[in-house]
Amino acid sequence: MSTFKSIDAKELNVREMQGLLTSAIAPRPICFASTIDSDGNVNLSPFSFFNVFSANPPVMIFSPARRGRDGTTKHTYQNIKEVPEVCISIVTYSMVEQISLASTEYAKGVNEFIKSGFTEVPSDTITPPRVEESPVSFECVVDQVIELGNEGGAGNLVLARVQRIHVNTGFYDDHGKLDTTKLDLVGRMGGNWYTHSGIDSLFEIPKPLQKMGIGIDQLPESIQTSNILTANNLGRLGNVERLPSKEEIMQVRSEYEIASDISQSELQTLGKKILEKGETEKALAILMS
Ligand SMILES: Cc1cc2nc3c(=O)[nH]c(=O)nc-3n(C[C@H](O)[C@H](O)[C@H](O)COP(=O)(O)O)c2cc1C
Incomplete structure (x- = not known):
């Protein structure tokens, strides 16, 4: 504390x-x-x-x-x-x-x-x-x-x-x-x-004015309480305009060949990696798959 x-x-x-x-x-x-x-x-x-x-x-x-x-x-x-x-x-x-x-x-x-x-x-x-x-x-x-x-x-x-x-x-x-x-x-x-x-100390945060982020409170509980994702990761995820559809989740599952028995921590580690590459929507779909 x-x-x-x-x-x-x-x-x-x-x-x-x-x-x-x-x-x-x-x-x-x-x-x-x-x-x-x-x-x-x-x-x-x-x-x-x-x-x-x-x-x-x-x-x-x-x-x-x-x-x-x-x-x-x-x-x-x-x-x-x-x-x-x-x-x-x-x-x-x-x-x-x-x-x-x-x-x-x-x-x-x-x-x-x-x-x-x-x-x-x-x-x-x-x-x-x-x-x-x-x-x-x-x-x-x-x-x-x-x-x-x-x-x-x-x-x-x-x-x-x-x-x-x-x-x-x-x-x-x-x-x-x-x-x-x-x-x-x-x-x-x-x-x-x-x-x-x-x-080396500069970084960008995309925040197009026309976008209305859903907010961290709308992310699934498992993402909000993750020990792997940082507060900055959650802030970026909360900026998406909507949660991914079932079809989009299925699509990333097959694109990344995600096994059905993947552990929550492996999934979050992969999602974090994709998120930090700048592919926010895809990362959220992985995290929710
Ligand atoms: C980077 C830097 C920032 C400073 N910022 C301030 C400030 O915001 N306000 C202030 O009164 N003095 C500040 N100082 C100190 C003044 O520059 C200093 O007192 C200076 O001698 C004032 O000059 P003058 O009496 O010729 O106006 C700062 C000094 C440095 C090196």
Whole structure:
């Protein structure tokens, strides 16, 4: 039996809360944000409290929080209050050591493009430049900043509306669309851990919108309670639109030459193998034969 510890959020100090949140809410995409102050000083910093929240209008949110140790604000936040514009560049594995360097707390006015060795390219519609090494950059205007508190660790939600997008076409597929398998994007995990979406860690889950899965509860009891099939196997099986007919079951029986005295565990092992080859309907017919 699993053991859970239930924690009242008020019991944790900022450090403990930050540690728990960033370990559990992961991987987080990284916003590499370039901003500018009213004197024209450029700043570049990474933020993993970040995501996209709307496609129409296209809006991203990231949070340059107050420092946990003393509640002071970060240059990115200060710059945005002075000049409400930000260029958000995405981060790939080939950039990760440099983005970590760019997170160093240099003095106000220090340009982290120079410190971390990235190339500034002027933006078309806003004053902060973009990062040439990033495959995709978004020129954004800041519509709103929502301050969540005045104490250390308090988030400042920057609502950034996309105006113009720059895509490196070397990351396109044959149809002129961004190719996920080429991007090798980086995610931030808990502590010092990161992850990246290299080809070995990518997988697909077919979920055509027009399909209505029957649900795990409609699968036969022997399948639902199997010790051989995993929860992921059941999830995939629950996505079929209907249970196989008697004829379809007979057909797979003869196709796979399933003997009448086959044991339940042998049958489920075979069904699992076929399922994991991507032949869901056939696998279910085997499991029900
Ligand atoms: C990968 C990564 C993600 C980070 N995410 C955040 C974040 O979401 N919020 C935050 O306040 N600081 C975050 N930091 C720390 C800031 O980058 C760091 O405080 C930086 O010095 C802020 O720069 P600034 O004061 O020039 O804006 C992150 C650091 C790294 C390396």
